[in-house]
Amino acid sequence: MKTWMLMLLAVLVLAAAGAAAQTPAQTPAQTTPAGDADAGKKLFVSLGCWTCHGYEGQGGAGPRIAPRPLPRAAFTTYVRRPSERMPNYPERVVSDEQLGHIHAYLQSRPMPRPIASIPLLQP
Amino acid sequence: MSGKPAVDRRSFLKGAAVTGAAALVPDAAANAAPAAVPQAAPAQGAGPTTPPVGVREVDPVVEVEARPTGRPGSDFMLDVLKALDIEYVASNAGSSFRGIHESIINYGHNQSPEFLTCCHEESSVAMAHGYYKVEGKPMAALCHGTVGLQHAAMAVYNAYCDRVPVFILAGNHLDASERGGSVEWQHSVQDAAALVRDFVKWDDTPASLGHFAESAVRAYKIAMTPPMGPVVIVIDAHLQEDPIAPEVASRLRVPRLTVATPPQGDSGAVAEAARLLVNAQNPVIVADRAARTPAGMSLLIELAETLQASVIDQRGRMNFPSRHPLNQSASRQPMADADVILGLELTSFPRARPGVRLISIESTALYMKSNYQDFQRYAEVDVAMAADAEATLPALIDACRRLVTDDRRRAFGERRQRLEQAHVRGLEAARAEAAYAWDASPISTARLAAEVWAQIRNEDWAYVSESGNTSDWVFRLWNFTQPYHNPGNSSGATGVGYGAPAGVGGALANKKRGRISVNIQSDGDFLYAPGVWWTAAHHRIPLLSVMHNNRAYHQEIMHIQRMASWRNRDITRAHIGTTIENPNVDFARIAQGMGVHAQGPITNPNELGPAIRRALEVVKSGEPSLIDVVTQPR
Numbered sequence: 228m229k230t231w232m233l234m235l236l237a238v239l240v241l242a243a244a245g246a247a248a249q250t251p252a253q254t255p256a257q258t259t260p261a262g263d264a265d266a267g268k269k270l271f272v273s274l275g276c277w278t279c280h281g282y283e284g285q286g287g288a289g290p291r292i293a294p295r296p297l298p299r300a301a302f303t304t305y306v307r308r309p310s311e312r313m314p315n316y317p318e319r320v321v322s323d324e325q326l327g328h329i330h331a332y333l334q335s336r337p338m339p340r341p342i343a344s345i346p347l348l349q350p
Numbered sequence: 351m352s353g354k355p356a357v358d359r360r361s362f363l364k365g366a367a368v369t370g371a372a373a374l375v376p377d378a379a380a381n382a383a384p385a386a387v388p389q390a391a392p393a394q395g396a397g398p399t400t401p402p403v404g405v406r407e408v409d410p411v412v413e414v415e416a417r418p419t420g421r422p423g424s425d426f427m428l429d430v431l432k433a434l435d436i437e438y439v440a441s442n443a444g445s446s447f448r449g450i451h452e453s454i455i456n457y458g459h460n461q462s463p464e465f466l467t468c469c470h471e472e473s474s475v476a477m478a479h480g481y482y483k484v485e486g487k488p489m490a491a492l493c494h495g496t497v498g499l500q501h502a503a504m505a506v507y508n509a510y511c512d513r514v515p516v517f518i519l520a521g522n523h524l525d526a527s528e529r530g531g532s533v534e535w536q537h538s539v540q541d542a543a544a545l546v547r548d549f550v551k552w553d554d555t556p557a558s559l560g561h562f563a564e565s566a567v568r569a570y571k572i573a574m575t576p577p578m579g580p581v582v583i584v585i586d587a588h589l590q591e592d593p594i595a596p597e598v599a600s601r602l603r604v605p606r607l608t609v610a611t612p613p614q615g616d617s618g619a620v621a622e623a624a625r626l627l628v629n630a631q632n633p634v635i636v637a638d639r640a641a642r643t644p645a646g647m648s649l650l651i652e653l654a655e656t657l658q659a660s661v662i663d664q665r666g667r668m669n670f671p672s673r674h675p676l677n678q679s680a681s682r683q684p685m686a687d688a689d690v691i692l693g694l695e696l697t698s699f700p701r702a703r704p705g706v707r708l709i710s711i712e713s714t715a716l717y718m719k720s721n722y723q724d725f726q727r728y729a730e731v732d733v734a735m736a737a738d739a740e741a742t743l744p745a746l747i748d749a750c751r752r753l754v755t756d757d758r759r760r761a762f763g764e765r766r767q768r769l770e771q772a773h774v775r776g777l778e779a780a781r782a783e784a785a786y787a788w789d790a791s792p793i794s795t796a797r798l799a800a801e802v803w804a805q806i807r808n809e810d811w812a813y814v815s816e817s818g819n820t821s822d823w824v825f826r827l828w829n830f831t832q833p834y835h836n837p838g839n840s841s842g843a844t845g846v847g848y849g850a851p852a853g854v855g856g857a858l859a860n861k862k863r864g865r866i867s868v869n870i871q872s873d874g875d876f877l878y879a880p881g882v883w884w885t886a887a888h889h890r891i892p893l894l895s896v897m898h899n900n901r902a903y904h905q906e907i908m909h910i911q912r913m914a915s916w917r918n919r920d921i922t923r924a925h926i927g928t929t930i931e932n933p934n935v936d937f938a939r940i941a942q943g944m945g946v947h948a949q950g951p952i953t954n955p956n957e958l959g960p961a962i963r964r965a966l967e968v969v970k971s972g973e974p975s976l977i978d979v980v981t982q983p984r
Contacts, residue, residue, distance in 0.1 A: 275924055278907045278983055285787035285794060287821055287984030288908060293786075314915030320922070339785035347800040348781045348827075 261299065262324070267332030270325050274316065284333045289313065293333035302330055420593030424449035425457045426559050426602055427585065430566045431490060432462060433604040436517065438481065438858070440466040440474035441492035442501075446521030446537055449590025450492065463490060466858075467888055469881025471498045473851040475505035475580070477882070478516040480815060480852030483667075483837030484859035486643065488517040488573055495522035495542030495584055503546055504845050509580045510549040511724045512666070512842030513639055513695075513714070515573035516580040518546075523587045524555070543582040548721040551579030559589060559602055567605045575610040576642065576713035576738045612642070612738035614745060615711055619735045623692065623709045624749035626733070628758055630690035630707075632765075633659040634678075639666035640694035642740045644833035647671070649743040650694075656750050658762035659692075660684035660769055665825070666697065667838040672830035673777070675770040680780065680826060683772065694739040699729035709733040711742050724843065780826040792980045793955045795898060799823035801955075802868065802896055805962045811866045814856030815840070817849025818872025818898045819905065821984045834865070846903075847878030850895075854886045857893035857974070866894060866969060871976070873899040873930055873937065880940055886974040887945030894969045895976040896962065897937060899951065900983045902929045937978040950978025 271277055271284075280286060284293025289312075296302050303326050306316045321329075342348050427450050431439070439454060441447075454465050468474040471493045478489035493502050499520050509516045523529050523538040539545075543553035552572045556562035562585065569581040594602070615623075627633045635654055641647045650670055654661050660678040662685065663670045670677050678684045685691075685700060692709045693699050702708060708731040715736035718725055735742060754762070784796035799820060813824060813836045830836055837856055840848045853869035860867045876897070886893055902925075910924035934951070941948035947968045949961045958979060965975035 273922055275907065275911055275921060278902075278904065278911065278924075281787060281790075281794070281982045281984070282792060283787035283790045283794075283982070285790070285982070286783070287795070287982065288819075291783070291786060314911045314921060316915075316921065317918070320920075336787075337789075339782075339788060342781055342785050345785060345788060347797075347804050348784055350777070350781075 262327035262329070262331035264328070264331040264335040266325075267328035267330065267335075270321065270329050271332055274321055274329075276329065279313070283336050285336075294336040294338055296330055296333040299327065299330050302326065421599070422449055422453065422590065423559050423588075423592055423594055424453040424585075424590035426594060427562055427566075427590065428453045428458045428463075430563050430604050432458065434517075434566065434570050434607065435487065436463045436490045437485070437487070438466050438478075439463040439490040439492050439519075440468050440477045440855075442468045442471055442474060442498065444492075444494040444498055444521060444537075445534070446494050446496075446498075446523060446587050447492050447519065447585060447590065448521075449587065450519070450521075450585060453590075466885065468885050470879040471501035472505045472847060473854075473879045473882040473885065475502045475509060475516055475518065476848050476851035477855035477858070477885070479505065479509045479512065479514050479842075479848070480837070480855030481859045482514050482516065482855075483852075484812065484814065484834065484856045488515040488570065489855065490517040490519055492519045493521070494537055495520035496537045496539050499542060499545050499582075504843070504847065505851075506546045506580050507549045507722070508840070508842035508845055508848055510551070510722075510842070512838075512840070513577045513579060514842070515551075515570075515578045517570060517573060518550070518580060518582045520582055520584045521587060521590075522555075522584050525586075525588060528588065542584045546580075546582060548719060549580075550582050551577075551717065553582035553584070555584040555586070556589070557586075559594065559598060562589065563602065563604050567607050570607060571609055576612040576741075577717050579717075612713065612741040613716065613736075615735035615737035615742035617745070619733055620742065620745045620749050623711075623733050623735070624746060624753055626690050626707050626709060627657055627659070627692060628750055628753040630659075631761075632684065632687040633657055633690045633692065634662060634684045634688040635659050635692045635694065636662045636664060636696060636700060637667075637669035637694040637739075638664040638696045639838070640739045641667045641669045641833065642738070646740040646743070647833045649740060649747065653743055653747050653750070656747055656754070658766040658769070660688075662700075664696070665836065665839045666695070668830065668833050668836045669694075672825055672828065673773075675766070675773045677773065678769060678776075680776050680822070681772060693729075693731075697724075698726040699731065707732045709735075711735040711737055711739040711746075713738045784823065784827065787982065789955060790982065791953045791955065792900070792982050793953065793958060794982050795820040795984060796823045796827070797955050798870075798896065798898065798958070798979060798981055799827050801958045801962055802870075802894075803828045804959065805966055806866055806868060806894075809866045809966075810864065811835070811868060812837070812856070812860055814860065814867045814869055814893070815849050815853030816870040817846070817875035818870070818900070819984050820870060820898050820981075824870065834860075846875050849875040851879065851882045853893055853895065854882050854891055854974075857886070858889070858891050861892060861972075866966070867892065869893055869895040871895045871897045873897065873901060873935065874903050876937060876940075877930070877935065880944070883941050883946045883974070883976070884944040890972050891974055892969045892972050893974045894962075894965055895974070896965075897950070897976065897978045898981050899935075899937060899978055900981050901931050901934060902983070904928075904983050938976065941976040941978075947973060947975040948978065949976075951980050952977060953980045 279289030280292050285291050309315055474491040478491045481489045493499055520542045522542045523534050529535055552569055554565040556565050566583055569583055573581045654676045661670045661676050663679045688706055690707045691702055695712050710731045787794040788797055812834050857867035907924050907928040911921050914921040938948035938950040952958055952961055961977050965977050968975040
């Protein structure tokens with residue numbers, strides 16, 4: 228794939244991630260996870276995803292990726308060829324099936340409570 | 351000055367030196383002792399009548415026979431420190447400065463300066479660093495010129511990079527013919543300050559008390575002139591301990607101190623900067639170590655409101671209120687839109703699009719060294735003022751005001767409205783973001799910041815130190831309004847180990863003001879020189895420390911992950927050498943063992959608020975308190 232195509236893909240994926248990150252949904256996660264969330268949680272820790280994204284995928288050094296991760300295909304594509312700051316995770320390190328488990332784990336994370344219900348977050 | 355006959359250190363050490371040397375060889379010592387120390391007697395209350403086998407340093411027990419009489423030189427040195435209004439001397443005790451140590455506690459009655467007992471010289475200097483950033487005047491740090499200064503070096507470099515004055519006194523035995531046992535040799539050096547000369551602003555090795563007085567006052571003045579920095583005065587043991595000869599005493603005086611006024615930017619450059627700023631469509635003010643005094647924040651508000659310009663606070667000092675509508679620090683948009691950027695005392699000028707006009711006001715341009723590379727990448731700016739930013743702001747504000755026309759005023763009003771809306775959106779977004787993982791365990795850093803804020807927001811508080819990285823949640827959720835609310839971050843040399851001692855030093859300065867000092871304490875920083883917690887307990891320094899314990903040198907994990915990724919190697923092994931687990935450190939027990947009230951480890955977020963309330967009560971009673979909180983990575 229040409230460099231410009233990769234860059235375009237990265238921009239589109241990041242834009243999607245950014246849009247998701249700025250819209251805290253107040254409804255439960257959408258569909259039944261395709262993978263095994265428990266297995267995904269173990270992989271999320273052992274592979275070190277938590278270091279940048281937090282144990283709940285809430286973000287930190289990296290962006291928030293839960294409870295609404297990118298769609299599965301885009302998620303896999305991004306993990307294989309991330310932007311420059313994120314290390315890439317080739318299939319040798321994590322299979323597509325394992326990525327499905329991680330995706331399921333991220334989807335299984337609870338939605339945040341409404342801000343109005345959290346006194347400490349009032350202005 | 352006493353009129354008693356003086357016996358100087360040179361005379362009485364001769365006997366001691368022989369004894370010390372003899373002590374290296376037990377048989378020889380046994381044979382030589384009666385002759386070498388014919389009238390040796392134990393010091394009052396001291397134990398053995400003969401030197402213990404294996405003693406290698408000149409032992410005060412055998413050294414007390416011949417006492418120097420008359421007023422010692424170190425008493426005059428203390429007079430100089432008092433004249434400089436040095437409030438504290440932080441130190442881990444050492445024989446090369448025992449003279450001035452004794453003068454501080456007896457001649458000076460341990461008041462102004464008071465001797466702060468430290469357990470590591472890095473703690474001494476970092477405490478002085480944190481103290482200055484609250485108090486606005488230097489603390490002294492007293493250490494061996496050799497092993498002490500070596501321990502202190504990292505903290506000295508940090509203070510240098512952060513442009514903070516620390517007044518360092520380093521003990522030494524320069525005269526080889528008068529040195530005692532082997533340790534006195536190991537603790538002696540030709541040129542003590544050479545070790546840190548690359549990252550102190552000035553140093554000297556006075557050869558007389560008059561020389562000391564002049565150099566101490568000069569050092570203070572240099573340290574306090576922007577760009578500020580640490581200074582070192584080497585104090586020879588003989589100079590401290592020998593009695594002051596009458597003919598010298600009559601000549602001794604402390605020179606008058608007049609701190610230099612900081613330099614203001616050239617009037618032509620100020621006018622050009624004003625022209626660029628007033629005519630800009632999207633000017634951005636970036637401030638790092640700009641607010642040198644409490645007045646600095648008011649001046650920056652005045653400039654920003656004159657222009658209705660975005661302000662990016664890099665927080666080297668408390669430059670700008672966190673919830674001022676023009677504070678756009680959390681947004682990348684202002685820099686993306688900027689056509690003119692004004693940099694005030696920046697560590698490094700931000701990268702800007704081609705064509706953006708850059709204005710720099712920085713005192714560091716007046717004083718720079720070669721070896722250590724903290725001066726950062728060369729900035730290609732359009733207007734470069736080698737001047738103090740705070741001192742230049744009044745002239746710049748005036749110059750801008752003179753250029754503002756009605757048209758520009760209307761444009762400024764529209765810009766203000768746009769920036770206010772962006773600021774409000776940013777605050778709302780931060781609160782929304784904080785809700786994610788709110789109930790998680792380990793505890794989220796957003797929850798950590800919010801829980802602390804809830805307990806201190808109605809107190810007179812100051813965020814004196816932070817270590818580690820909590821994703822800026824403190825600055826996103828707390829309302830910083832006063833110059834003392836944050837003395838500035840630790841972005842000196844960004845070395846680990848600054849946070850805890852700087853927090854203790856800052857809290858010491860706040861103690862007399864009855865202010866609640868708060869410290870977010872990382873685990874890695876805690877472990878560098880944890881004896882500082884004992885110092886906090888011993889000196890009853892009220893400091894609320896809440897830990898961000900992610901059980902790792904977290905940033906380093908990410909570095910190793912990236913290396914493994916680039917090299918197509920196993921990324922899952924990045925925890926090796928980077929985590930602080932197996933066993934988990936029980937920080938609360940360590941602190942308790944040092945005499946500090948401590949709680950934790952806390953992993954349930956619902957237990958955090960009550961724990962902070964309990965800790966706050968302890969702090970209000972005048973004692974330090976620590977809460978170990980197991981947190982998310984960032």
